[in-house]
Amino acid sequence: MTWSDYLVFAAAVILTPLIGGLITGLDRKVTALIQGRYGPPVLQPFYDVVKLLSKEKMIVNDFQIFAAYIYLLSAILSVGFFAIKADLLMIIFIMSIGLVFYVIGALATRSPYSQVGAQRELMQMLAYEPLLIFVLIGMYYVAGSFNLHDIMSHGRLLLDLPLIFVVLSLVLDIKIKKSPFDFSTSEHAHQELVRGILTDYAGPYLALIEIADWYELVLLLAMLAIFWSQNLVIGALISLFVFFLDIIVDNISARMTLKWMLSFSWTIGIVFTVVNIGYLYFVSR
């Protein structure tokens, strides 16, 4: 790593929560407008997190806190490595480590809501982790490398991998836990299992998890954006459009069952990946 890499790493780590918070605020505003409400101010997520950070520390056990810090750390590292164009496979694995700690932290408490939420989160990971690997396989097939620099030098992945792009959009929807996939916990004013996996986190530690969620949201949006890496402004617009579609789906659909999610995501993931790579293999080359 050269000194400019360190600079990019630091800039990404500092700027990402600001972008993630703004996107979340816009999400809440757009959701409110769709529902015919006025909605909270766009800066609302920042007010929420700052308030949570200065509330009383209330913990159940020490391991839970450790898990929250590891979750945040892994989210920060994965965004940082993404910014310096490291290996995409490694970035996904770093993200998964954090998620495993997120689940173990919830399992470490005795609240049944937290336990059930953690088990549902495991099922959600089971639904989207294979899909993420499929996306990487598709990228590898086109670019010949897992290295982000090589993948981005390809330019317009979207034209070669349109169906894989749909699969990654599905991953985004499951990952940010919007309806119909909000099983382990739900956001804004919705309630699932009290607060599901977050039930036993309170005050500053809830804020840590919120910030880590912003990092992961931005990471996934950035992964969507590199499908048009020739011009990253267009890429960013495409990824924000996908996020907007997710908000609409969130508002027009109800929560489904875990079984449905597994069969739906795996069917879509496997069929779309095979069709897309088969098309590239037999027709394009």
Next chain:
Amino acid sequence: MGLKEFVKKSFSKSPWVVHYDCGSCNGCDIEVLACMTPIYDMERFGMVNVGNPKHADILIVTGTVNEKNKDVLKNVYDMMPDPKVVVAAGICACSGGIFRDCYNVLGGIDKVIPVDVYVPGCPAKPEAMIDGLYKAAQILKEKYSRKEVIVSAKSLG
């Protein structure tokens, strides 16, 4: 605006509300839920209805306290992290209302936990409820600043 002012402002801008039905006739509960509908929309003040007292800043209670649920109410109150504010919604929660002489009723919820805002009415209107919650958010901010003053005085020696 400095960081300290932003923190103080965030307390008044983001009060999360937990609602506990302490043996109400459901009239006030329906009005509390009506606050979230598009007509009243309490989320425009950043208020979110959470189901978990560990995440909440404001406890809004409806109905009278009786011998059976006084421990539950105390429990919910104790589970909330500081700073916290309590709103008594409806005349039953304020004073016991028409049920105050019943053999099992203790009276208003202030017999069990400290109350900051009283919202009378039978049932209390959603407008009155949102007014009370907004006042509670200002009290929340005040409580936070007071605590900060105490902490800084301690650290000074």
